[in-house]
Amino acid sequence: MSVDTILKFDHVTKMFGEDTAVNEVSFEVKSGEFVAILGQSGCGKTTTLRMIAGLERCSSGEISFQGKVLDNPDRKVFIPPNKRDMGMVFQSYAIWPHMTVFENVAYPLKVRRYEKGKIKEEVERVLELVGLSHLADKKATQLSGGQQQRVALARSLVFHPKLLLLDEPFSNLDAKLREQMRIEIKTLQERLGLMVILVTHDQVEALSLADKIIMMNKGRKDQVGPPKELYEKPNTVFVRDFLGSTLKLRVKVNAVRGNGMIEIKQENEIGGYFETADHHLVDPKVGDECFMAVRAEYINIQPAENQMSKGDHSELQFHAQIEKLLFIGDQYESIIKIRNGDEHHLFLPKTNEWYEGQEIVLGVKRGITIWPN
Numbered sequence: 486m487s488v489d490t491i492l493k494f495d496h497v498t499k500m501f502g503e504d505t506a507v508n509e510v511s512f513e514v515k516s517g518e519f520v521a522i523l524g525q526s527g528c529g530k531t532t533t534l535r536m537i538a539g540l541e542r543c544s545s546g547e548i549s550f551q552g553k554v555l556d557n558p559d560r561k562v563f564i565p566p567n568k569r570d571m572g573m574v575f576q577s578y579a580i581w582p583h584m585t586v587f588e589n590v591a592y593p594l595k596v597r598r599y600e601k602g603k604i605k606e607e608v609e610r611v612l613e614l615v616g617l618s619h620l621a622d623k624k625a626t627q628l629s630g631g632q633q634q635r636v637a638l639a640r641s642l643v644f645h646p647k648l649l650l651l652d653e654p655f656s657n658l659d660a661k662l663r664e665q666m667r668i669e670i671k672t673l674q675e676r677l678g679l680m681v682i683l684v685t686h687d688q689v690e691a692l693s694l695a696d697k698i699i700m701m702n703k704g705r706k707d708q709v710g711p712p713k714e715l716y717e718k719p720n721t722v723f724v725r726d727f728l729g730s731t732l733k734l735r736v737k738v739n740a741v742r743g744n745g746m747i748e749i750k751q752e753n754e755i756g757g758y759f760e761t762a763d764h765h766l767v768d769p770k771v772g773d774e775c776f777m778a779v780r781a782e783y784i785n786i787q788p789a790e791n792q793m794s795k796g797d798h799s800e801l802q803f804h805a806q807i808e809k810l811l812f813i814g815d816q817y818e819s820i821i822k823i824r825n826g827d828e829h830h831l832f833l834p835k836t837n838e839w840y841e842g843q844e845i846v847l848g849v850k851r852g853i854t855i856w857p858n
């Protein structure tokens with residue numbers, strides 16, 4: 486274990502009867518890191534978080550925190566939730582309606598038997614932190630959704646937890662408030678140097694907040710890494726398609742280099758060739774057909790009549806025609822047909838005038854990954 490690793494999952498599995506909710510998952514979280522556990526509904530995110538909190542026990546493997554084993558069924562070690570020093574915020578907030586904001590936030594300190602003066606000091610500190618000082622005496626039910634969410638956050642922070650666990654904390658908020666809370670949580674996390682683990686199925690939330698994303702798929706860990714790495718260099722089709730839209734274009738292997746690089750060429754087209762090591766082909770051979778996936782924002786779209794030159798040789802170019810065009814305000818939505826007959830859904834910028842039947846050229850030279858047919 487590296488020196489600054491704080492939380493460690495080592496081959497952790499969780500079974501519910503015959504069903505495997507979390508399957509041999511391993512990862513490490515470092516001090517001060519913001520980690521997002523991302524994936525579809527039912528992939529095991531909440532179960533993973535609940536095991537960290539001690540609300541579920543793992544079936545096999547080991548969870549450790551700051552060098553201390555929290556859960557290891559083989560060794561019969563299990564530290565209960567109240568001894569783990571972790572703050573939690575759930576989707577449902579779970580704040581008490583009959584209590585005031587102050588009483589809600591003070592609750593964890595009362596349970597820990599803090600003395601009155603210290604409770605007042607700590608609650609005031611944390612209410613200030615989340616901008617709720619002026620509402621301390623209000624009943625929790627008199628607050629808006631966003632304010633209730635802040636109460637839940639304040640309550641989870643009041644006892645200086647070493648780790649903050651967030652389970653879909655923004656999902657009950659409207660879109661605008663969600664954006665605002667995202668920024669507030671990130672600012673707070675950076676200011677306090679907090680280690681945070683967030684469970685979400687929202688890729689924008691994960692991409693924008695996390696230093697590291699743990700992408701889960703059917704109980705397994707699919708890929709772990711910084712958001713940019715997962716977005717630009719997905720290891721699996723699942724990660725690629727979950728994190729954003731791509732255009733998948735058919736290409737052929739033109740050359741295979743000794744150093745893991747392959748050269749891709751689009752036959753019968755005007756463009757050049759592209760060399761990359763970012764491919765997922767097993768034993769590629771010259772002439773193999775494959776797919777090039779490219780993130781939409783990396784596609785340079787030009788009307789064919791503007792295409793004076795053949796572009797530089799590192800740009801792959803595809804001729805296409807606009808089949809269907811819809812004006813949707815800030816851009817156009819279109820169905821385009823590539824010369825090989827493949828149709829694609831593509832957004833076109835308003836920087837040009839477009840029309841149905843128009844010949845266009847797609848130029849691509851960045852953000853490319855290569856996948857088997």
Ligand SMILES: Nc1ncnc2c1ncn2[C@@H]1O[C@H](COP(=O)(O)OP(=O)(O)OP(=O)(O)O)[C@@H](O)[C@H]1O
Pocket residue numbers: 501505506524525526527528529530531532533686
């Ligand atoms: N207490 C339980 N008893 C039996 N099965 C459970 C229990 N909790 C979770 N599961 C099952 O474990 C799997 C993973 O559930 P989990 O709640 O961890 O998924 P999730 O990724 O958090 O989903 P969601 O985003 O919908 O909350 C699911 O198939 C679920 O039905």
